[in-house]
Amino acid sequence: MKALTLLIALIGVVAAEVFLDERFSDGDAWEKRWIQSTNKGETAGKFVLTHGKFYGDAEKDLGIQTSQDARFYGLSTKFKPLSNKDKPLVLQFTVKHEQNIDCGGGYVKLFDCSLQQDDMHGDSPYLIMFGPDICGPSNKKVHVIFNYKGKNHLIKKEIRPKDDVYTHLYTLIVKPDQTYEVLIDNEKVESGDLESDWDFLPAKTIKDPAAKKPEDWDDRAKIDDPEDTKPADWDVPEHIADPEAKKPEDWDDEMDGEWEPAMIDNPAFKGEWKPKQIDNPAYKGVWVHPEIDNPEYAPDASIGKYDESCIIGFDLWQVKSGTIFDNVLVTDDIEEAKKIGDELWTATSKAEKKMKEAQEEEDRKKLEEEAKSKKEDNEDDDDEDEDDAEPSKPATPAEDADSADHDEL
Template sequence: MEGKWLLCMLLVLGTALVQAHDGHDDDVIDIEDDLDDVIEEVEDSKSKPDASSPPSPKVTYKAPVPTGEVYFADSFDRGTLSGWILSRAKKDDTDDEIAKYDGKWEVDEMKESKLPGDKGLVLMSRAKHHAISTKLNKPFIFDTKPLIVQYEVNFQNGIECGGAYVKLLSKTPELNLDQFHDKTPYTIMFGPDKCGEDYKLHFIFRHKNPKTGVYEEKHAKRPDADLKTYFTDKKTHLYTLILNPDNSFEILVDQSVVNSGNLLHDMTPPVNPSREIEDPEDRKPEDWDERPKIPDPDAVKPDDWDEDAPAKIPDEEATKPEGWLDDEPEYVPDPDAERPEDWDEDMDGEWEAPQIANPKCESAPGCGVWQRPMIDNPNYKGRWKPPMIDNPNYQKRSRKVMLKKMVTLSVKRRTTGSLKQRRMKF
């Protein structure tokens, strides 16, 4: 099957690029290395100026030039949202006041940018739904070339609960980007997401079950790496997803692999069903006994078993502490309390001063009637029950008959695309 993708973003901040490669190791643009080189030039120009030398030329940011077959690229250097479509949709099953996708977007430099002119797509509002999208230059066919999705994210103000992920939208006749919302059909979802102390790096794809015709979400396992730093250090991080025609995938952060696997076997639920499945028509026999142990029917309660004995009894060896004030109550009326002026005895009843701790008890071991402390009853046995014995009729838990079934599927789908975020690369 062919696969075409439309890339759409839900949260982003900078340069975006969609590419297909014969060999991604040779053709992938190394944005971070390019930026490092430029930053080094800026730092060098600031260090130890020579009074006899002419002033260093001003260094400004220049967007990387994509090479190879590019499906989408946007550095946002124009400073506008030209070509991007803001969603005007509403979320279903949500109060009207918060259902709208009315979050504001702008193209701007980072607050602490070291590269003048380095701009990105910035979220300008808090606690709002945000959605923005744009079409690829042409549909992507996932056939003989890998798909590389890459972009940068910087949580420059931190993040409490939200995502900075992109979606490759499925190609459908009814696709309308200004109505893009959370239920819009997608093929791939990728990127960071966080709520509370739950830090995630999503990779999800939707796959059509060839038997039922129902689309199912397939989730990659959680990365082994600790993701918290990427959300809290307020630095720019590069997120990369690589999908290969042999169904392998890699997920990288700052060019280091944090997750990898196979699209057929390492997703939940797996694309390839189990070789055997439980027989849905099988039923447990009526005489099936799943109890491994049963009460001993021959056991008899001992004659000296006292079911009425209490679990706790007074400690007969305890003695009342010296100085215990038997005639003093623990609490006494507050002598300084006064009846409120608006107190109406007909309506409120007779006024009584509130109770306070008896000050005489503060220097004594206790006040009031002394009682022996309770201890465990050594003769307590509780309600008698017959001991458990092996069930002679025990059968292991009913196991349904397994039907042989082997299905091999390949992950290829027709889709178009739309996208968003800060420096990206696909």
């Protein structure tokens, strides 16, 4: 029995496969593997190879970066066809919004093998769309979209992306039992089952169309007190004439019309009278509409499972360019994906942040030195102005007397 268990485990290890592991680490060779879509013509943006302005490892952090503002980006690559009908599907990649993105996508799309790559565009049918999308401070989400029977279905849960300038690892795991996990930086941020978290299928139950609330059902928790009566002095006008108002002395009734004092709020006005509320002795509670099984509902074991996929791509719009994509992985091996994530993100993320902070400190010192130098220059200029404007010394009494004698002569 132990031998059989071991054999099954070994078969599972052998069967696990990495279908795509793109690290952009071989120079310009990536351009031969990835196909640029020409659908958008002159409005299409170009990807360039770079590790960015700050990074953790000059080689491991090489990726492709959006390089032009306000452009559509369409780029895809093909891999060996896979089916996730009986095994996990893992999509994983890193994205770095180095430009501190204000509006733009950072997601990938998984396609079947029929996609015409050089014509890929926003309406090209896809199987899965996954990754961060940011547009303004109030619209930041991680998309997890599945195509089911020709229709795209968005996840009902809200998944918040990372919105800083550093590299982050995004992972989607879809399991054969129709459960899923979303990981950011190799930490689980959401999970569940596909049927519950997407509206793929009609509801399991519906309100019984034959059921109706009984006519004598009283669902009023409170009612008017029948013994409460309105006080006799309750009804007074809301506004009254201002008792302090006086007719102006120059008021002419014939010319100005009949004088009327201004109206003011009546301090005795109490508003509309309503009887006090008491508990309703006939209250039966809130009537709940009975539900029945929905005849249109039927479970579907094919949700989230695709016979064949073999293309992954970026189909994006970015207002401000500068996003770097890297480490694109497609596999059926969950543990291998986590291992690669640790190798290519965990190992370099701290160093990347350290470099960024060092650059910021250097920039801060440079600004301080420039400000100090400018201040010193201004002080020197002020000293020179004071020297140029220095007044002559006042004349002494003897000099004044000499001047007076000279005037007399």
